[in-house]
Amino acid sequence: MSDIPFKNPGWAGNTGEFELTEEQVRGDDFVGSRPAHGGHASGAGTMPYMLAAKEPDAPLFEGEYRDRLDKILSRYPTKQAALLPALGLAQEIRGHVSPASMDEVAEVLELSSAYVRGVATFYTMYNKRPVGRHLVQVCTNISCNLAGADDVVDAFLKYTDTELGETSEDGNFTVLEAECLAACGFPTCVQINSRYFENVTPSEVPRICEHLKAEGE
Amino acid sequence: MAYPYVSDHEVRVLSKHFGDPSQRRIDTYVERGGYSALKKAFDMGPEKVIDEVKASGLRGRGGAGFPTGVKWSFMPKESGKPHYLLCNADESEPGTFKDRELIRWDPHQLIEGCLIGAYAIGAKHVYIYCRGEFFEANSILARAVEDAYEKGYIGTDIMGSGNDLELTVHQGAGAYICGEETGLMNSLEGRRGQPRVKPPFPAAVGAFGMPSTINNVETLAAVTHIVANGGDWYRGFGTEKSPGTKLFCVSGHVNKPGNYELPLGFPLMTLIDEVCGGMRDGNALKAVIPGGSSVPIINAEEAGRCTLDYEGCVEVGTMLGCASVIVMDETADVVKQVRRMVDFYAHESCGQCTPCREGSAWTAQILKRIEDGRGTEEDLDTLMEMTEQMVGTTICVLSDSVAAPVQSSIEKFRDDYLALIRRGERVGAA
Secondary structure, eight states: OTTSOOSSSSSSTTSSSOOOOHHHHHTHHHHOOOOTTOSSGGGGGGOOOOOSOOOTTSOSSSTHHHHHHHHHHTTSSSSGGGHHHHHHHHHHHHSSOOHHHHHHHHHHTTOOHHHHHHHHTTOTTSOSSOOOSEEEEEEOSHHHHHTTHHHHHHHHHHHHTOOTTOBOTTSOEEEEEESOOSOTTSOSOEEETTEEEOSOOGGGHHHHHHHHHHHOO | OOOSOOOTTOOOSTTTTTTOGGGGSHHHHHHTTTTHHHHHHHHHOHHHHHHHHHHHTOBOTTTTOOBHHHHHHTSOSSOSSOOEEEEEEOOOSTTOOSHHHHHHHOHHHHHHHHHHHHHHHTOSEEEEEEOTTOHHHHHHHHHHHHHHHHTTSSBSSGGGSSOOBEEEEEEOOSOGGGGSHHHHHHHHTTSOOOOOOSSSOTTTSOGGGSOEEEEEHHHHHHHHHHHHHOHHHHHTSBOSSSBSEEEEEEEESBSSOEEEEEETTEEHHHIIIIITOSBGGGOOEEEEETTSTTSOOEEHHHHHHOEESHHHHHHTTOOOTTOEEEEEETTOOHHHHHHHHHHHHHHHOOSOSHHHHHHHHHHHHHHHHHHTTOOOHHHHHHHHHHHHTTSSOSSSSHHHHHHHHHHHHHHHOHHHHHHHHHHOOOOSOO
């Protein structure tokens, strides 16, 4: 994204004397790309699980993904403790956590389907139904709200021609309001899939959306 | 290079390397003296480490302000069971944005603090429970942990000391309540993140039923420096009862919002006027929430008397919480913002306790009715009465957090409510 001269390319840049590239701020230059097997077992449960690419019918715990699940399991005294990372893995592959996915997770962790549903529905980050390629979550809690977050939401809805929670016709965007994203000093904060975009103003919204479409990941 | 904004008033201990991407690399961190505090801790022995932290007067940075060394000393000495240290990185209190910065700019500082803490309480395994939304920060942390394993700072026989410590980064999935310590433990175990009844306390029965201690990110990051420099050094900052430095997360209507590390006891108005460059557009100050959305809101007069330490905030009828200073100028619509905060709590209530589950939802609906110009003066009495019944009646304090902004705003900004109720006039723009 560095080719586009964003005022604030996804981070609190240009607000002071903060001269870093977006990769440096996001840590992409440090982290690099993370392998599907999850890398070292200590961090195998932390993979980004909101991605643009979604394969709703792909198998869940095979090949490298099975390796990752085994690594996660090795870090806890109970199988049940791997439930959140396993649900995350399901969403990472398929884009959302369907009842069928929950059943598969239940089976591999030797839990009941009802139990897994009870847990999965407790947490907001598991998409219980399909979402667009880019899940746009605009913080509208107090600090962002004081900075005009409602207008940022409206700008996203206008650009995508959707209502809150609806997926745009081209399948690219689903816009939601989010609770505080813990970036209150850099309002308005918008989480789009796994990335944070900070200091977002309504006028920047079309450019962000167009760039996301062009990125085509 | 300067992290978005810096101020001459700052004492940058934890935030010294914010904005410097090279600090994430383990070689740089070690060159700058990193992991020497861990070595020192191994030489001191667990009890002396706890004594040093006690001597520093460090108080938990997650909001409650409980002395960290005392908390550690609650852990049983020879229980014969595995002990766990949990690091609470589920930062989600509205107004708070310090832990994500600590994780993404200086991950090793946190890792080192976690390892020292684990060693002190006899834990062999540390779990860092990270907020799910922090994919970028979590990836940075996971990479840093991997590097620390590779260089032998985590794992078996660390630095030839004979000590074994494991560390796992655990990622949450979006639930504010998992920041409550027992809710976090349930979530870590693969359950709904519903808080547990205490007692038993975590030091007796914690994660996986074993003795556990849970500390905030900022607390554990501070431990690294306390062990490196001594408790007396740390006491050199701040006040007698609230020693040390603290990250202040300033948001809202100031010219330069951001994280500022200041000694505790710093005057609130100096923070706003000097550190943060004053109010936006030169507007007048209307209200401040000094500790995140869960603490009572104060007006401009009270803000003028407020010093930012645990005691100073209590004196003006509020709390320091996690030092998340939300500033509102004269254009702020207090009723709308309170309604928005209550909406948040209604959404995040775990649903176990009736006063919270029902109370937060009803409070949100009544506030919405007032905001839409359909409220009555009786509604204000109802809100006060209802929220009173939400304090101290539930397993955790989420319910109390609903009462704080509602009660304090009705007391201090009653005219804003009345303008809406009597004339349908909204006070403020946003």
